[in-house]
Amino acid sequence: MKVERFRWAPGQPLTRDYIDQFASVSPFYEYNPWEEGSERERAAWLDRDGRPQADRDGLVQALLAYNGKIGNTGANATAHIEALRDRRTLVVAGGQQAGLFTGPLLVLYKAITILVEARQASERLGRTVVPVFWIAGEDHDTDEVNHTYVLTDSLAVQKIKLNAAPDVKTSVSRWSVPREAWDDALDQLERSLMNTEFKAGLMERLRAIAAESDTLSDQFARTLAWLFGEYGLVFVDSDDASLRKLESGMFRPIVARQSELSAALLEAKERLAEAGYAAQVELAPEQAHLFAYERGERLLLHRSGDTFADRKGNVSFTAGELAELAEREPERLSNNVMTRPLMQDYLFPVLSAVLGPSEIAYWGLLRGAFALFGMRMPIVVPRYEFTLLEGTVQKQMGKFGLGFDDVVSxxxxxxxxxxxxxxxxxxxxxxxxxxxxxxxxxxxxxxxxxxxxxxxxxxxxxxxxxxxxxxxxxxxxxxxxxxxxxxxxxxxxxxxxxxxxxxxxPQERVYNPFQYTVKYGDGWLRELIDVPLSRDGCHRIVYF
Structure with a gap:
């Protein structure tokens, strides 16, 4: 396998400048990812007493239970979870929404980046750094995650869809998928994949995973655990009930300091605009940046004076009632895109966060929010980006005298x-x-x-x-x-x-990885994990 760098600029101007000229965007981020001293500076800050953090032993118990549930019980993953009891242990975290049969290739690339970053940081710092994959199971937009794509032999971009929908707008982790929907999606995938020596074994494994999975998050977690568990990747579902109980200590200040949080985010939006960047998240003063569950439905809260309610009036709380909910029933609350990074940093000693291009852009709003709660934004690391070029495609490009830049431009x-x-x-x-x-x-x-x-x-x-x-x-x-x-x-x-x-x-945003596994086995994935890669923000072409 040959890997070659390619400068494919991100579509987000803020992310492009973050990678190419960090000094121009440094006011929006805490650490320079391209400076060697940033990791030691961040580690030293995490070692300080008194910073907001969840109960470490409770976190370990929740992780052991969840990873046991999804079958991620290998020695390396278990050792990494147990290592979190040690106050010197750090974390490299990153994540994604749960997707059908993993979703697109970029999900695997994010997992690989987390693994490599944790391994390299551990070597540089001389201390344990645990790779953690955060599954955004609390998200409720099932239309974003209920499908995946493969390229068929007839050159059709085939959509594989989970033909089911929840009764109410609930989180993906709370949506019980009917057995017949799993069977139908698996049949679609099997018909779309080419017949090879690897197909029968792959489909048997995917069917076994689906048989053990009640929700899309279950299937996603079990599949990734099968692919990456042996490398020590630890998984967490943001909607895990045990985790929610630990989050109470962060929900309470988020509720209590609503006006300050809103002001910090709106100020960051203005500063980005002054610097010539558009905010990647819609912000308004009345946003509470929290959801509440009511009869299974996940409802976005808005603030009006001392009242928190959803737009349709299905649920309403005073500030005191919401604070009590955060204290006594935190499992009824859920983060939005702005508070999720804060919660992640509260739960884990995050050395660095592995993010995609859009995520890097919207994290530019968060430095003041971290500071508001006595935290510092972790190092932001761009995830690896790859394009897989199969031998046949390489030959055809050569036949027509095409370079990779010709193809994409x-x-x-x-x-x-x-x-x-x-x-x-x-x-x-x-x-x-x-x-x-x-x-x-x-x-x-x-x-x-x-x-x-x-x-x-x-x-x-x-x-x-x-x-x-x-x-x-x-x-x-x-x-x-x-x-x-x-x-x-x-x-x-x-x-x-x-x-x-x-x-x-880009290929990585569309195709399911199993269209390559069915052709080449899992060797290509293992090779990518072992390829010595540096943190540089470059796209990479992988020649099969």
């Missing part, structure tokens, strides 16, 4: 150039010349007949249009015949496009 232009070189330009020019000559010959006819009888002008114009339409009809048929003649080559162009930019997006 100018593929349509390059394909048009190739078609013209095959003779399509001459055909286009021939028909253009024919239409021009016809117009030159026919225009005098129109004028002549109009002079004889003005009423004939409209008829002659209609006749002209019909003749032009027939010429264009023949031109279309000729173009189709030309494409049929070069159909095999054009399918190769399409395979290149769909391999690298399916649905117009």
């Amino acid at each position: 100018r593929l349509d232009e390059k394909q048009d150039e190739w078609l013209k070189a095959q003779g399509s330009l001459q055909v286009e020019e021939l028909f253009a010349e024919t239409k021009a000559k016809f117009a030159a010959l026919y225009d005098p006819v129109v004028e002549t007949v109009s002079g004889i009888n003005p009423g004939l002008r409209k008829l002659s114009e209609t006749n002209r249009q019909k003749i032009v339409e027939q010429i264009e009809f023949l031109q279309t048929k000729t173009a189709d015949a030309f494409r049929t003649q070069h159909d095999s080559a054009l399918r190769q162009w399409e395979r290149i496009r769909l391999s690298v930019l399916p649905l117009g997006k």
